[in-house]
Amino acid sequence: MTFRQTHLLGIEPLHPVEITTLLDLADTYVELNRGPEKHAAVLEGLTQVNMFFENSTRTQASFELAGQRLGADVMNMAMQASSIKKGESLIDTALTLNAMHPDLLVVRHPHSGAVNLLAEKVNCAVINAGDGRHEHPTQGLLDALTIRRKKGRLHRLTVAICGDIAHSRVARSNIWLLGKMESRIRLVGPPTLIPSGARDWGVEVCHDMETGLADADVVMMLRLQKERMSGGFIPSEREYYYRYGLDAAKLARAKPDAIVMHPGPMNRGVEIDGTIADDINRSVIQEQVEMGVAVRMAAMDLLARNLRDRRAA
Amino acid sequence: MKLLFQNARLIDPEAGEERLGELAVEDGVIVSALSGAPDETIDCGGKCLAPGIVDLGVKVSEPGERHKESFRSAGLAAARGGVTTMVTRPDTDPAIDTPEVLEFVSRRAQADSVVRVVPMAALTKGRRGEEMVELGFLQDAGAAAFTDCDRVVADTRLLSRALTYAAGLGALVVGHVQEPILSRGACATSGKFASLAGLPSVSPMAERMGLDRDVSLLEMTGARYHVDQITTARALPSLERARKNGLDITAGVGIHHLTLNEFDVAGYRTFFKVKPPLRSEEDRIAVIEAVGSGLIDVISSMHTPQDEESKRLPFEEAASGAVGLETLLPAAMRLVHAGHLSLSQLWRALSLNPARRLGLAGGRLSEGAPGDLVLFDPDAPFVLDRFALASKSKNTPFDGMRMEGRVLGTWVGGSAAYRAG
Numbered sequence: 001m002t003f004r005q006t007h008l009l010g011i012e013p014l015h016p017v018e019i020t021t022l023l024d025l026a027d028t029y030v031e032l033n034r035g036p037e038k039h040a041a042v043l044e045g046l047t048q049v050n051m052f053f054e055n056s057t058r059t060q061a062s063f064e065l066a067g068q069r070l071g072a073d074v075m076n077m078a079m080q081a082s083s084i085k086k087g088e089s090l091i092d093t094a095l096t097l098n099a100m101h102p103d104l105l106v107v108r109h110p111h112s113g114a115v116n117l118l119a120e121k122v123n124c125a126v127i128n129a130g131d132g133r134h135e136h137p138t139q140g141l142l143d144a145l146t147i148r149r150k151k152g153r154l155h156r157l158t159v160a161i162c163g164d165i166a167h168s169r170v171a172r173s174n175i176w177l178l179g180k181m182e183s184r185i186r187l188v189g190p191p192t193l194i195p196s197g198a199r200d201w202g203v204e205v206c207h208d209m210e211t212g213l214a215d216a217d218v219v220m221m222l223r224l225q226k227e228r229m230s231g232g233f234i235p236s237e238r239e240y241y242y243r244y245g246l247d248a249a250k251l252a253r254a255k256p257d258a259i260v261m262h263p264g265p266m267n268r269g270v271e272i273d274g275t276i277a278d279d280i281n282r283s284v285i286q287e288q289v290e291m292g293v294a295v296r297m298a299a300m301d302l303l304a305r306n307l308r309d310r311r312a313a
Numbered sequence: 314m315k316l317l318f319q320n321a322r323l324i325d326p327e328a329g330e331e332r333l334g335e336l337a338v339e340d341g342v343i344v345s346a347l348s349g350a351p352d353e354t355i356d357c358g359g360k361c362l363a364p365g366i367v368d369l370g371v372k373v374s375e376p377g378e379r380h381k382e383s384f385r386s387a388g389l390a391a392a393r394g395g396v397t398t399m400v401t402r403p404d405t406d407p408a409i410d411t412p413e414v415l416e417f418v419s420r421r422a423q424a425d426s427v428v429r430v431v432p433m434a435a436l437t438k439g440r441r442g443e444e445m446v447e448l449g450f451l452q453d454a455g456a457a458a459f460t461d462c463d464r465v466v467a468d469t470r471l472l473s474r475a476l477t478y479a480a481g482l483g484a485l486v487v488g489h490v491q492e493p494i495l496s497r498g499a500c501a502t503s504g505k506f507a508s509l510a511g512l513p514s515v516s517p518m519a520e521r522m523g524l525d526r527d528v529s530l531l532e533m534t535g536a537r538y539h540v541d542q543i544t545t546a547r548a549l550p551s552l553e554r555a556r557k558n559g560l561d562i563t564a565g566v567g568i569h570h571l572t573l574n575e576f577d578v579a580g581y582r583t584f585f586k587v588k589p590p591l592r593s594e595e596d597r598i599a600v601i602e603a604v605g606s607g608l609i610d611v612i613s614s615m616h617t618p619q620d621e622e623s624k625r626l627p628f629e630e631a632a633s634g635a636v637g638l639e640t641l642l643p644a645a646m647r648l649v650h651a652g653h654l655s656l657s658q659l660w661r662a663l664s665l666n667p668a669r670r671l672g673l674a675g676g677r678l679s680e681g682a683p684g685d686l687v688l689f690d691p692d693a694p695f696v697l698d699r700f701a702l703a704s705k706s707k708n709t710p711f712d713g714m715r716m717e718g719r720v721l722g723t724w725v726g727g728s729a730a731y732r733a734g
Contacts, residue, residue, distance in 0.1 A: 113581030
């Protein structure tokens, strides 16, 4: 087993072997979660704190369930309603929390790099549950696990990541991960939603779905964040759906066995047609949610092992 | 008081040369020969003796935030960095926008600073970009120039009137060039780095757009104008054209943009957050070349003290700016050691040009110039420890870095403001 990280702050610092190690372990947790006894005691005695500075239901529930299934004591802190509103700085919040001796800290924050900053100030293992537009590593890993289970590999696949790349931390984590695993990545979206400099990332950039989806093994759709509409990034939702929404005609350009992914929550009729999202032969959106719990269990398990080793040393 | 500096490597930016020799200072002024025996003879040991640095655009956090920097601490930092004149910025709290506040600042500076202080005043009240300040009163009270610092006056009509009025007074206006709406909310330069880091970014083109607007206004108004910082390659042709067209425009650049690039921010290091944001390596090199060719006139520290609290925040929320008075000289020596500039070229930008632009007597080694001098060893290596800085604020991006160039002594008007121990 090779996994050397103290924290899981992003995919960028991971070695491909570490990614494989984590995914292999996650596979075993998928089996556990499907069995009758969904419990393993690997985090027994440890405290997991979920700090979400940004609203989230799905990710937070997934982390909470993952922790509970592994036997950790799990506490959720709704940071939006708490001391942050009273003007406390992120560092002070972290130090306050640190004094309570948590072992695993799961953090989501609206600003890029905020989780890295917090990780410098605490003694426990920190998992980034999404920071600004930077990274969302467990999403990248759960997407990879889903792809690996469907396609049998992560290398030499053509993956089209479509939609609002510019504002997406999911896209960045996936680009890092699939790049490290030597897949071919295409970013597809209107030029206003492709970040400047994206062509230097070792990816292909397309501005139309027909070219972008051609012969793709995996079609990964991203959520169009409605608040972006006011920024004038696209003229209207209906034009966006017409040009970039995934429907049967556009999907027909991809390989016949291509899978369709979406990190959720979906805007049906904006970036994806409802019938595609529900097509059990193509859509793996439900599997992604299932893999999410397993991947988070694996990540916390590995980080806890390293934490215990460090404390023992 | 008669001083004789012997065995010095004299850096003379006015003559554009270096020479070995001696320099005499009597009653605070450089003289060709002393009237009698010197009171003190300083053996420079072959080290460099140059006019003191005239640092255009220093923020001393008085009034309002004396815990970040006072005239005493800034003056000491300046003396240790070879800066003999601080041209101070009005972006204090409150802004220096009335003759009364300016008088307070002058009095504080007089009482506490060991180096000369030449204050600038705001161009608009409260730097809000809504109403011009009392330029005439402020000029009479000693304002050397008018600037809203890093805030762009977005109201073009107001700016055109302020420039017209300033032109009538012969006053210098210092502007920050940036298209304000395009750059709104940005804390990085757009490109590969900012996109990967997920930071809100602005195209370097926003600088040229800001410059182009202001150049058009200069053509309209005939004002005297200095751009505080030109940091991008794409703005340079516009500047060159404005110069060729005979407009009264000069330009500066901060030392951080000459020695660091966007990748130095790396893991969201907020000490590298400056305004405008650090640029690409191509921009950095182009701007250094523009300093070499004389297109960019002035290098300054853009000294901006920030306390730990305002920097220990997520990158987007953290305050901008870095202290620079003490690190300006060793950081600038990197440009010499890398072969980009000669020492006399560098001193033209650090001392002669800013003094000339502001109508100050310093920046020269010739007879009659003030005895504002810095003695330094251009090659002495050291590792910078930010906690050893004299500034009250320690927000330097050079912490822990290897640097070369140490100040051995600084004299202001012929009296020692700093001598290395």
